Amino acid sequence: MPKNMSFAILEAIQGEMRRDKLLTLLYEYQSPSAGWSGRSINLQAEFGLPRVRFCAIDEHWIVGAALGMSMSGVPAIAHIPSMTTFIPFELMFNHAGKLRHMTGGQAAFPMVLWADMAGRSPAQGGQHADAGLESCYARLTGLKVVVPSNPYDAKGLMISAIRDVDPVVFCHYGMPASGPEVPDEPYTVPIGEPAVRSEGKDITLVAYAPQTTEVANAVELLKKDGISAEFIDPRTLAPLEGVMPTIIDSVKKTGRLLTSDEGSYTFGNCAEIVARVAEAVPGARFKRLAFPDAPAPGAPEMLSYMRVRAADIVAAAKKMLRA
Amino acid sequence: MLKHNLRLTDQQETTGVSRRTFIKGLGLIGGGSVLLSPGAGRAKAAQGASSAAGLSPEQLTAMYADMLKIRLWESKVKDLILKGGFRGVAHLYVGQEAIAVGVCRALRPDDYIASNHRGHGHLIAKGGDMRLMLAEITHKATGYCKGYGGSLHITDVSLGILGMNGVVGAAHLFGAGAAYGIRVKGTDQVAVSFGGDGSLQNSFFTSGANAAAAWKLPWIAIIENNGYQIWVRAKDVYAITDLAHRADGFGIEGRIVDGNDVLAVYNAAKYAVEKARKGGGPTVIECKTYRWYDHYGAGGSRIGVDGAFGLGYRSDQELRDWMAKDPIRRFRDFLVAEKVLTTDRADAIRDEVAKAVEDAVAFAAAQPVPKPEDGLRNVFAQGSVPLHTT
Numbered sequence: 001m002p003k004n005m006s007f008a009i010l011e012a013i014q015g016e017m018r019r020d021k022l023l024t025l026l027y028e029y030q031s032p033s034a035g036w037s038g039r040s041i042n043l044q045a046e047f048g049l050p051r052v053r054f055c056a057i058d059e060h061w062i063v064g065a066a067l068g069m070s071m072s073g074v075p076a077i078a079h080i081p082s083m084t085t086f087i088p089f090e091l092m093f094n095h096a097g098k099l100r101h102m103t104g105g106q107a108a109f110p111m112v113l114w115a116d117m118a119g120r121s122p123a124q125g126g127q128h129a130d131a132g133l134e135s136c137y138a139r140l141t142g143l144k145v146v147v148p149s150n151p152y153d154a155k156g157l158m159i160s161a162i163r164d165v166d167p168v169v170f171c172h173y174g175m176p177a178s179g180p181e182v183p184d185e186p187y188t189v190p191i192g193e194p195a196v197r198s199e200g201k202d203i204t205l206v207a208y209a210p211q212t213t214e215v216a217n218a219v220e221l222l223k224k225d226g227i228s229a230e231f232i233d234p235r236t237l238a239p240l241e242g243v244m245p246t247i248i249d250s251v252k253k254t255g256r257l258l259t260s261d262e263g264s265y266t267f268g269n270c271a272e273i274v275a276r277v278a279e280a281v282p283g284a285r286f287k288r289l290a291f292p293d294a295p296a297p298g299a300p301e302m303l304s305y306m307r308v309r310a311a312d313i314v315a316a317a318k319k320m321l322r323a
Numbered sequence: 324m325l326k327h328n329l330r331l332t333d334q335q336e337t338t339g340v341s342r343r344t345f346i347k348g349l350g351l352i353g354g355g356s357v358l359l360s361p362g363a364g365r366a367k368a369a370q371g372a373s374s375a376a377g378l379s380p381e382q383l384t385a386m387y388a389d390m391l392k393i394r395l396w397e398s399k400v401k402d403l404i405l406k407g408g409f410r411g412v413a414h415l416y417v418g419q420e421a422i423a424v425g426v427c428r429a430l431r432p433d434d435y436i437a438s439n440h441r442g443h444g445h446l447i448a449k450g451g452d453m454r455l456m457l458a459e460i461t462h463k464a465t466g467y468c469k470g471y472g473g474s475l476h477i478t479d480v481s482l483g484i485l486g487m488n489g490v491v492g493a494a495h496l497f498g499a500g501a502a503y504g505i506r507v508k509g510t511d512q513v514a515v516s517f518g519g520d521g522s523l524q525n526s527f528f529t530s531g532a533n534a535a536a537a538w539k540l541p542w543i544a545i546i547e548n549n550g551y552q553i554w555v556r557a558k559d560v561y562a563i564t565d566l567a568h569r570a571d572g573f574g575i576e577g578r579i580v581d582g583n584d585v586l587a588v589y590n591a592a593k594y595a596v597e598k599a600r601k602g603g604g605p606t607v608i609e610c611k612t613y614r615w616y617d618h619y620g621a622g623g624s625r626i627g628v629d630g631a632f633g634l635g636y637r638s639d640q641e642l643r644d645w646m647a648k649d650p651i652r653r654f655r656d657f658l659v660a661e662k663v664l665t666t667d668r669a670d671a672i673r674d675e676v677a678k679a680v681e682d683a684v685a686f687a688a689a690q691p692v693p694k695p696e697d698g699l700r701n702v703f704a705q706g707s708v709p710l711h712t713t
Contacts, residue, residue: 022507022508024503024504024507050503050506050507050538051507053503055534056533056534056537058530058533058534060496060526060527060529060530061496061499061530061531061533061534064493064496064497064499064500064527064530064531065496065499065500065503065534066500067496067497067500068437068485068496068497068498068499068500068501068502068503068504068514069500069501069503069504069507070504071480071485071486071497071500071501072435072480072485072500072501072504072505072514073504073508074503074504074507074508076504090490091493091496094489094490094493095488095490095493099476099478099486100701100702100703100704101471101701101702102468102471102472102476102478103467103468103471103472103476103478103480103486104466104467104468104469104470104471104472104701105469105700105701105704106467106468106478106479106480107478107480107486108704141702141708142702142703144703165704166703166704239703239708241709
């Protein structure tokens with residue numbers, strides 16, 4: 001069993017805080033501690049105040065402080081819980097994402113917005129079961145947005161995010177402990193580099209956390225029916241320039257692109273990916289699966305009906321192949 | 324060492340209600356500040372006030388010159404706007420010069436300021452170059468921000484200027500955030516944020532103030548209460564007159580000063596800065612003042628004439644009353660009375676500053692415009708973003 005997501009992320013931060021004596025973590029909810037296989041990480045105990053700061057319920061402070069700190073040479077990680085994703089939106093939109101450009105390259109914000117993302121959890125209700133909000137951050141200029149799908153990518157992308165001199169939104173969905181083993185040592189997963197999860201020739205599937213679990217299951221189901229699906233996880237949603245060539249090349253090969261989104265249908269990230277492929281690959285066929293344009297209901301019966309499941313992906317893929 | 328007029332200080336320190344004292348203080352100079360929050364700050368306040376006496380004649384003269392730089396540079400910008408064809412916008416600071424100069428004189432070069440949309444004065448007082456500022460607000464390639472930012476966003480990180488900022492209130496978060504960074508670095512720097520009477524209402528001030536108070540961060544919030552936020556009267560949107568009272572709820576010491584009295588501002592700022600350097604935590608200083616021009620631009624003004632008249636939301640008489648309390652004239656009269664300057668020397672300084680402003684205008688006019696394709700650069704540290712017009 002690989003390290004879990006939380007342990008992998010904290011291991012990344014721990015290593016970077018040991019390396020950079022100014023790197024500071026501000027948080028309000030999830031304690032920066034985790035255990036795995038008899039080992040534990042506790043950043044509060046290891047680094048203490050002021051570098052690990054338990055804050056009031058105030059996302060404007062947590063993110064605004066990270067801006068003021070990072071602009072004055074103190075790199076910072078601002079960790080906010082999932083139901084508050086948009087409270088600091090203005091700060092990321094008008095400040096973190098614009099001020100480097102507006103100051104002619106003078107202002108730098110070496111900060112990470114570590115945004116917990118709820119995902120479509122049952123028995124929570126709309127505010128605590130949202131997904132797809134990363135597309136709103138990815139819409140903004142000057143921000144990098146990453147969405148890791150497994151603990152290996154989470155650790156490598158968090159280290160890349162911390163070392164990046166530009167502001168990075170690190171969207172943290174609680175993904176299962178799957179994928180490659182996570183080394184104890186620091187390593188990076190480059191921002192802007194997609195992962196080909198499985199190679200195929202009949203159809204291209206694109207999804208990122210948390211739909212990757214459903215898509216991975218769909219790939220196996222399709223294989224049993226003799227369909228060879230290529231599954232690409234973008235991992236980075238902004239900027240997309242580094243991600244698109246892999247997806248475009250895949251669709252040139254398969255002629256079909258099926259995307260699957262845990263977020264709501266309209267203006268989702270996958271819509272942007274489909275649009276870019278459509279411009280680049282004449283004659284290709286497209287299909288988008290997504291959550292409806294509705295809040296997530298608390299009742300599991302409704303929620304389950306509305307989410308995209310592996311069987312839906314299989315059915316949509318087969319329909320595209322028949323056409 | 325000079326002995327300043329400190330007659331007001333004792334009165335103010337013992338007066339519980341600020342408004343009356345503030346009004347009594349207008350027209351005089353060298354006063355102290357009114358302490359709003361009871362507690363440990365009271366005894367120290369008197370020391371803070373008297374420390375204005377520590378300013379040398381050279382420092383006082385430099386303060387006078389800095390105030391004139393702001394006045395004459397901005398008046399020139401106003402005239403250029405009125406002439407037409409000006410490549411930019413401006414939110415003029417004229418009338419409030421004592422605040423920027425009084426505060427920044429109390430700072431070290433390595434201290435931080437976070438400024439707002441009406442921030443030209445803050446930048447000049449912190450050491451900003453008038454030539455590069457004029458090049459920037461006319462969007463030239465060699466301006467402070469290479470023409471990307473313009474008036475609202477001039478920044479010089481090397482001078483500790485964390486930028487002017489077009490979103491009201493954001494400066495308070497940048498300042499308090501920088502103050503937390505100072506705590507992490509373990510230095511004795513301080514961070515100052517400037518905001519108007521309109522900067523207290525969205526949550527940015529609240530967030531900065533609460534954290535700064537809770538952890539005694541080296542943060543000083545300067546509230547320049549010029550009576551208007553955009554075009555709405557402060558008294559129409561606040562139930563309180565003295566905005567420094569807001570500090571009380573956070574457990575921050577609040578002070579009120581005559582914002583047209585540069586030494587009163589300096590006294591209050593110096594006290595707050597020394598307190599912050601010693602770990603004594605934040606201070607909110609409300610400076611009562613008035614803006615001589617409109618919210619932005621040069622409407623209601625004329626070339627070569629001070630003040631904007633005939634604006635629908637305020638009376639000309641109100642403006643004239645405040646122009647009679649001109650912070651620069653008051654300071655000049657004080658310096659002459661105290662024999663720091665002769666009238667001839669004061670006039671000569673004004674001429675020197677006026678010449679420097681003309682040099683800045685000539686410099687900016689001669690600067691190249693940016694290359695169009697540079698709009699694609701500086702989005703990220705590396706590379707350019709793609710163009711999508713073809």
